[in-house]
Amino acid sequence: MLDAHLHVFLTVAEKRNFSRAAEFLNLTQPAISQQIQTLEEYYGAKLFERTNKRVELTQAGHVLVPYAQKIMETHHHALQAVNDLTGQVTGKLTIGASLTIGEYILPKLLANFSGNYPKVEPTVKIGNTEVIAEHMLSGTIDLGLIEGPIHNKHLHVVPFLEDEMLLIVPANHMLNRYTEVEVDDVANETFLLREAGSGTRFAMEELLHDLSIQPKRVIQLGSLQSIKEGVEAGLGISFLSKWTIQKEIQLQSIHPVRIKGVRLKRQFSLLNRKGQFASRAVTEFMRVVQETKWEEEK
Known part of the structure; x- marks a missing residue:
C-alpha cells in the first residue's frame, strides 16, 4: 500500500x-x-x-x-474512526511528555491504560515543554503531558495533577537539619538548573525571581537524574518536583527543605490541539490521566 x-x-x-x-x-x-x-x-x-x-x-x-x-x-484518523464505530479501542497512540512527567508520571499512566486497552500501541516522545507544544502544533503527537506554561490560541490545556517544587540539598549539607529555611540561607549557594525551555527550569527561574535571589553561580545540566546526582555529590542545590525525589528521600541521599512562607505549586497538564480529531484511544487515555489517583511515598 x-x-x-x-x-x-x-x-x-x-x-x-x-x-x-x-x-x-x-x-x-x-x-x-x-x-x-x-x-x-x-x-x-x-x-x-x-x-x-x-x-x-x-x-x-x-x-x-x-x-x-x-x-x-x-489514514491514521480514518482507521481510528472505523475502529471507534465498531466499538474497538485499538491502533496507535503517540504521546508527548515533558521530562519530569515522562520519567516519573507517565509509566504509571501507561500501566493503567494498557491494562484496560491492550490492543492500543503507545509511542512516547520525550522533550521539554516547548518541544512537546511544537509536536502538538505540527500534529506529530496525539496529545501531550506538560509541566510548564503554554500560551497558544491553538492549544487546549487541562490540569490533571498538582505538583510542588522542593529545594533539595546534599545529605551532609549544613541545612539538612531543617525542614524550612530563610531565603538568606540559600542566597549564596550554587544552583543546578535544567536547560532553557524546560518546565522545571521555568518554574525555578520564576521562584528565584520572586525571592529576589540572584545566584552567584549557576550550573546547567541536561536531565533530572544529573541534577539529583549533582546535588548528592555536593555540586550545588536545586529545586525539583516532589514526584521526582521520592526514592532519594527514602534513601536519605538528599534532603528536601522549603523556603519559609513560600510554596511553589504548579500543575501538570494535558495538552491537545483545538479542533484536532480525537480517536477513542486518545479519549480513553485522557480519561485514565484524569482519573488516576496519586499518593506521595512516605
Whole structure:
C-alpha cells in the first residue's frame, strides 16, 4: 500500500540513513531501498541523494514530506474512526511528555491504560515543554503531558495533577537539619538548573525571581537524574518536583527543605490541539490521566 511506502520515506527522511531507518522499522536495508525506489518510480522523481554515510532529501523529496505527513495522518484518523464505530479501542497512540512527567508520571499512566486497552500501541516522545507544544502544533503527537506554561490560541490545556517544587540539598549539607529555611540561607549557594525551555527550569527561574535571589553561580545540566546526582555529590542545590525525589528521600541521599512562607505549586497538564480529531484511544487515555489517583511515598 502507498501509505506503507510513505511511512518508510518519512522514516528515512528523519533518520537520514537507510540502515538506521531499516533498524527502526525492523526491515532489511534492501527492503527499504526497494520501497524508496518504488516511490521514486511512482512520482517520477528522485527523492534522496545518497552518499556513503547519509542520505539527503532532494528538492522533490522536500516537497513530498508535508504531503506524506498529511496522508499518513489522514489514514491514521480514518482507521481510528472505523475502529471507534465498531466499538474497538485499538491502533496507535503517540504521546508527548515533558521530562519530569515522562520519567516519573507517565509509566504509571501507561500501566493503567494498557491494562484496560491492550490492543492500543503507545509511542512516547520525550522533550521539554516547548518541544512537546511544537509536536502538538505540527500534529506529530496525539496529545501531550506538560509541566510548564503554554500560551497558544491553538492549544487546549487541562490540569490533571498538582505538583510542588522542593529545594533539595546534599545529605551532609549544613541545612539538612531543617525542614524550612530563610531565603538568606540559600542566597549564596550554587544552583543546578535544567536547560532553557524546560518546565522545571521555568518554574525555578520564576521562584528565584520572586525571592529576589540572584545566584552567584549557576550550573546547567541536561536531565533530572544529573541534577539529583549533582546535588548528592555536593555540586550545588536545586529545586525539583516532589514526584521526582521520592526514592532519594527514602534513601536519605538528599534532603528536601522549603523556603519559609513560600510554596511553589504548579500543575501538570494535558495538552491537545483545538479542533484536532480525537480517536477513542486518545479519549480513553485522557480519561485514565484524569482519573488516576496519586499518593506521595512516605
